[in-house]
Amino acid sequence: LPNKIKNICCIGAGYVGGPTMAVIAQKCPEIKVTVVDINVQRIADWNDESLDNLPIYEPGLKEVVLEARGRNLFFSTNVDNAINEAEMVFISVNTPTKKYGVGKGMAADLKYVELCARNIAKVSTSDKIVVEKSTLPVRTAESIKTILDAEGKDIQFKVLSNPEFLAEGTAIDDLHNGDRVLIGGDQDEDGLNAIQCLIDIYSHWLPRERIITTNVWSSELSKLTANAFLAQRVSSINAISALCEQTGANVDEIANAIGADSRIGSKFLKASVGFGGSCFQKDILNLVYIARSYGLEEVADYWEQVIKLNDYQKRRFAEKIVQNLFNTVNGKKIAILGWAFKKDTNDTRESAAIYVADYLLNEQAELVVYDPKVKAEQIYADLDYLNTRSEEQNKHLVTVVRDAYEAMGDTHAVAILTEWDEFKSYDWEKVYNGMKKPAFVFDGRNIIDKQQIEDIGFKSYNLGRE
Numbered sequence: 001l002p003n004k005i006k007n008i009c010c011i012g013a014g015y016v017g018g019p020t021m022a023v024i025a026q027k028c029p030e031i032k033v034t035v036v037d038i039n040v041q042r043i044a045d046w047n048d049e050s051l052d053n054l055p056i057y058e059p060g061l062k063e064v065v066l067e068a069r070g071r072n073l074f075f076s077t078n079v080d081n082a083i084n085e086a087e088m089v090f091i092s093v094n095t096p097t098k099k100y101g102v103g104k105g106m107a108a109d110l111k112y113v114e115l116c117a118r119n120i121a122k123v124s125t126s127d128k129i130v131v132e133k134s135t136l137p138v139r140t141a142e143s144i145k146t147i148l149d150a151e152g153k154d155i156q157f158k159v160l161s162n163p164e165f166l167a168e169g170t171a172i173d174d175l176h177n178g179d180r181v182l183i184g185g186d187q188d189e190d191g192l193n194a195i196q197c198l199i200d201i202y203s204h205w206l207p208r209e210r211i212i213t214t215n216v217w218s219s220e221l222s223k224l225t226a227n228a229f230l231a232q233r234v235s236s237i238n239a240i241s242a243l244c245e246q247t248g249a250n251v252d253e254i255a256n257a258i259g260a261d262s263r264i265g266s267k268f269l270k271a272s273v274g275f276g277g278s279c280f281q282k283d284i285l286n287l288v289y290i291a292r293s294y295g296l297e298e299v300a301d302y303w304e305q306v307i308k309l310n311d312y313q314k315r316r317f318a319e320k321i322v323q324n325l326f327n328t329v330n331g332k333k334i335a336i337l338g339w340a341f342k343k344d345t346n347d348t349r350e351s352a353a354i355y356v357a358d359y360l361l362n363e364q365a366e367l368v369v370y371d372p373k374v375k376a377e378q379i380y381a382d383l384d385y386l387n388t389r390s391e392e393q394n395k396h397l398v399t400v401v402r403d404a405y406e407a408m409g410d411t412h413a414v415a416i417l418t419e420w421d422e423f424k425s426y427d428w429e430k431v432y433n434g435m436k437k438p439a440f441v442f443d444g445r446n447i448i449d450k451q452q453i454e455d456i457g458f459k460s461y462n463l464g465r466e
């Protein structure tokens, strides 16, 4: 097995593969890093002269790509070549929820990961360390190893688990200053050597004590567990927000008060219209599926409740809009501020905005959407994907604009669904003057000062406030 890494290949140039490999290349200039993908357009975008056309938006990403691209960071569609050249191959492809067959709607679909493993087995002519970067069910490494070895070639493969903990919108900072990196591997001599190769890479910029090593299964399961715990905090505070609205307690004051207890901690306690993103829901569903498959019903039910509460919160917010607008939004114009699942990203996967918008469209509202980073095609694609109504109807009922004031002009209500910073600094007096009266603000992120907005004349609904 290799003990010095000179060439890395990463399969999958998405939200994880792209930024992660860009940072490895930036910090390890002596290693050639090639990121490959079957999506030709995506690779072309990563190679685009103008760094403003990179396929994903992340603060700080442009600068890292500028520093490393063409020096030791390459993006390519020549998958086989890059695999063959590398001593270490990362698998960073998507692992979405299965949409068919056994485990439909719950289990992770591992077909892309399996295709990668088969391809590595087929084209490799030298020993390789294969690293699971994608989020995978516990014990996937076993299947990968079986597939890798099945070609019966006279070469060795070692599988490591190295889950990624970056969050979108802060990916570069998380990669540069992560709380920890986790590496799982076999605890025999070859396994420990492979682990050391990966430690050597991260040690280029992270202190050794932040690199945690475990066995493979702990590492795989830690990733699902970390996301489940994070999502559970959001569902917990969102559950309390509903209770606050009935009792006169204020959810932000509660978050502050409980967060001061160092055992609880203050982060990740922001009440919201519901968590979104490509991973929380998918990973918890996967965890629930795994628990059920081992007959652990109570464990499965426990974690499933995190998802149910999140669905409830999205629905509850949409219902509040309709109730406050005198129980009908038919023909009313509502501005949607924010479509991304959180600020500072153009990613809309599982965004709460999609579900709130769909609910309002079912009530025959007209929507005008503004998001600083999400393109109109994406917004229509997200709605069309739900299949609730025809593409023509979505086009007819939803307008997407590039200017926030234009979005809010002449509307009955504004719904804030993403916590973009720019929303806080709008001239709300000007917005109020341009709206139909009574003018409503529904703040799904609690980012606007309620008092200030009510002083202007708005009627406002805030999560977790009476």
Ligand code: NAD
Residues within 6 Å of the ligand: 011, 012, 013, 014, 015, 016, 017, 036, 037, 038, 039, 042, 079, 092, 093, 094, 095, 112, 115, 116, 133, 134, 135, 136, 164, 165, 166, 167, 168, 278, 279
């Ligand atoms: P993504 O959809 O953005 O990117 C995956 C890429 O893999 C796509 O560009 C796709 O074309 C490519 N691909 C699929 N099959 C391929 C194949 N056989 N050969 C070459 N390329 C192939 O996904 P992502 O958000 O980067 O997530 C990847 C994995 O990382 C998932 O398992 C996810 O759970 C995990 N993860 C994601 C995040 C996040 O913030 N998005 C964070 C941590 C972990």
Ligand code: UGA
Residues within 6 Å of the ligand: 135, 164, 165, 166, 167, 168, 169, 227, 230, 234, 267, 268, 269, 270, 271, 272, 273, 274, 275, 276, 277, 278, 279, 280, 341, 342, 343
């Ligand atoms: C999350 C985890 O934070 C990462 O550690 C993990 O690597 C990643 O999932 C993954 O596996 O994909 P991400 O989904 O990018 O990262 O973003 P988060 O910051 O975790 O936010 C997720 C959702 O929860 C967003 O919709 C956000 O608005 C919401 N949220 C978050 C709240 O509603 N309240 C909070 O206090 C925090």
